[in-house]
Amino acid sequence: MKRMINPYRPFPKWERAILVASALLLLNAATTTVFAQQKPWAAPKEAQIIKNPLQGNNSALVDGKKLYTTNCAPCHGDKGRGDGPAAQALIPKPADHSSALVQSETDGSLFWKLSEGRNPMPGYKKILTEQQRWELINYIRTLAKTPKK
Numbered sequence: 001m002k003r004m005i006n007p008y009r010p011f012p013k014w015e016r017a018i019l020v021a022s023a024l025l026l027l028n029a030a031t032t033t034v035f036a037q038q039k040p041w042a043a044p045k046e047a048q049i050i051k052n053p054l055q056g057n058n059s060a061l062v063d064g065k066k067l068y069t070t071n072c073a074p075c076h077g078d079k080g081r082g083d084g085p086a087a088q089a090l091i092p093k094p095a096d097h098s099s100a101l102v103q104s105e106t107d108g109s110l111f112w113k114l115s116e117g118r119n120p121m122p123g124y125k126k127i128l129t130e131q132q133r134w135e136l137i138n139y140i141r142t143l144a145k146t147p148k149k
Helices: 014-035 060-071 107-116 131-141
Strands: none
Touching: 060 131, 107 131
């Protein structure tokens, strides 16, 4: 007599182990593919030399902070360290705006990145005005890590 397969019976331990191992291998392959596709994010040379029209405008910082809290902090965190509540689910992880790497970029480069976006970060060219994007750049500059005394 032919044995019938019962779809409701629990899997034996060895079958569960194979299923879990297979799932982990697929997840690892997918994650590796995503990371392999992420190249360093560099702004074009013509964007890097754009000058910030609001540089030194301290009144723009108030508006920049409001914009940052609303648009950037969910992923980048209140202090810009890339540790916002939504950051855990994102690949790649959000940039640390307080880092020397981000702070060493030109205002034009940051403006271009903010405007264009790169998955998972949206481009803000159609969401925020040019002035608002420059206000954000000015605020990001205030997030630089200060050396410990």
